[in-house]
Amino acid sequence: xxxxxxxxxxxxxxGTYVDxxxxxxxxxxxxxxxxxxxxxxxGIDTDRDALTAAKSxxxxxxxxxxxxxxxxNIKKILTAPVAGLLLDLGVSSYQIDEASRGFSLQxxxxxxxxxxxxxxxxxxxxxxxxxKEKLVKIFKEWGEERFSNRVARAIITARQSKRISSTLDLKxxxxxxxxxWKKRESVTRIFQALRIAVNEExxxxxxxxxxxxxxxxxxxRLVILAYHSLEDRLVKQTLRQAKADGKIVILTKxxxxxxxxxxxxxxxxxxxxxxxGEKV
Ligand SMILES: C[S@@+](CC[C@H](N)C(=O)[O-])C[C@H]1O[C@@H](n2cnc3c(N)ncnc32)[C@H](O)[C@@H]1O
Numbered sequence: 001x002x003x004x005x006x007x008x009x010x011x012x013x014x015g016t017y018v019d020x021x022x023x024x025x026x027x028x029x030x031x032x033x034x035x036x037x038x039x040x041x042x043g044i045d046t047d048r049d050a051l052t053a054a055k056s057x058x059x060x061x062x063x064x065x066x067x068x069x070x071x072x073n074i075k076k077i078l079t080a081p082v083a084g085l086l087l088d089l090g091v092s093s094y095q096i097d098e099a100s101r102g103f104s105l106q107x108x109x110x111x112x113x114x115x116x117x118x119x120x121x122x123x124x125x126x127x128x129x130x131x132k133e134k135l136v137k138i139f140k141e142w143g144e145e146r147f148s149n150r151v152a153r154a155i156i157t158a159r160q161s162k163r164i165s166s167t168l169d170l171k172x173x174x175x176x177x178x179x180x181w182k183k184r185e186s187v188t189r190i191f192q193a194l195r196i197a198v199n200e201e202x203x204x205x206x207x208x209x210x211x212x213x214x215x216x217x218x219x220x221r222l223v224i225l226a227y228h229s230l231e232d233r234l235v236k237q238t239l240r241q242a243k244a245d246g247k248i249v250i251l252t253k254x255x256x257x258x259x260x261x262x263x264x265x266x267x268x269x270x271x272x273x274x275x276x277g278e279k280v
Contacts (some may be wrong), residue, residue, distance in 0.1 A: 001225060001274055004256050005086060006030050006216075010225045014038040015083030018215075019125045020071035020208065021045060023092040026055030030060045031086070036097065039063060044077065046070045046199075047115040050092060055153030059198040070116065072207035084221040085212055089231050091115070091195070093268065103195065105187060108168035109199055113191075113198045123194045127164050127220040132156050137238050142202070142230065150177045151190055167191075192228065205231060209238040221251070223276045239277050248277040 005027055009017065013036035022043035031041055041064045045051050051066050056065055065271030068078055071087060095115070096103050102123060111124035126138070132152045134274045139148035154177035155164065164170055174190050175183045212222050222239075226232040232255065242248045252263055260271035 001256065001258055001262065001272055002022065002027060002030050004274055005088075005223055005225070006034060006276070008251060008256075009086060011035065012039070012083060012276065015044065016040045016052045016080070018042045018044065018074070018078070018082050018085045019088075019138070020074065020085055020086045022054045022066070023050050023088065024094055025057040027059060027086055027088055028054060029061075032058065032064060035063060037063065040065070041147055042067060042078070042082070044071055044074075045068055046096065048117065049098075050094070053094060068122040071203055073203040074208050075211045078215050081217040082215055082220060082224065083217060085215065085251055087205075087208065087221050088225045090201075090227045095264075102167055102192070104167060105171060105184075105191060108166055111165060111167055111170060113195050115199045119199075123170075123198050124163075124165055125168060126197055127155055127193055128159050131211065138197045139190055139193045141193075142196040143189035144230075145186055145193065147178050147180075147186055150179070151186070153177070153239050196230070203229060204236065205234055206238075209234065213242055218279055220279045221276060222248075222279075223274065226273050227268070227271045232275075235273075235275050239275060242277065248279055251276040251278055 011031060011034040017031055019031065019041060022045040028041060028043050043054060043064055044067045048068055051068055055066060067077055076149035076169055091103055095101050099109035102109045109129060113123040134156060135152040136148045139145045139151055151165050151174055154173050158164055171187050174187050178186045224235050226235050239250050243250050252275045255273035255275050258272050263270045
């Protein structure tokens with residue numbers, strides 16, 4: 001949703017903008033194209049591989065600063081107010097397609113799922129060391145999976161004889177534990193829940209949402225793309241509360257969604273919801 005993001009950010013050529021989820025640099029490039037020589041982009045990502053990819057793609061631009069950090073630290077990262085912040089949440093297609101990162105449902109890889117590979121907690125630790133009740137809670141709250149109990153029980157049984165170490169091991173185990181034909185959906189939900197747990201994704205989102213408005217100049221814009229209902233709910237509620245407190249105006253009465261042509265090219269866009277607000 002490149003066009004919609006750029007439109008909602010309402011980019012002023014001299015402004016300073018933040019891409020809090022730089023990824024491969026696609027949105028960043030669209031923003032940089034709108035900036036003049038006095039404008040600046042600060043690109044943040046928690047994944048060093050993403051920063052390397054973005055640096056290579058954006059090698060021709062000098063008015064971008066790269067920062068390896070978590071966007072939840074936005075207040076510490078920024079030293080002066082900015083004109084806009086973009087958050088394109090979740091994982092990139094690179095991260096999903098790279099089997100060694102452990103996010104993929106298609107390719108077998110280690111149970112990793114860390115966005116920041118310098119962090120110690122991996123999905124393998126969660127799956128092999130957490131007690132059953134904690135696993136059930138993670139699967140219920142962050143996967144909204146109705147068979148959470150069954151899956152947690154199957155994990156506990158399996159790990160007693162052998163460490164669960166690959167994405168394929170886990171996928172097979174979940175599929176066996178689910179008594180319905182909707183096995184694929186359950187695998188997706190359990191993987192999502194683990195990813196959220198490993199990266200503390202909702203806590204990071206809550207923190208950046210709480211702090212974002214303070215980092216803007218008046219008129220500063222917050223644009224967020226969310227890909228699942230837990231994220232989108234948090235974004236919606238925070239924007240509504242900020243509006244009720246008189247801090248922002250909401251620019252998207254209803255969330256914007258991707259057009260069919262974009263979904264054809266990029267199936268991940270199917271679940272994207274864009275919401276935006278402007279600081280008063
Ligand atoms: C959907 S991708 C962004 C794609 C990017 N907009 C582009 O056009 O290429 C999300 C990126 O955000 C990063 N990310 C996710 N959570 C983060 C966080 N809390 N702090 C910083 N980066 C984060 C991921 O590592 C990933 O590279």
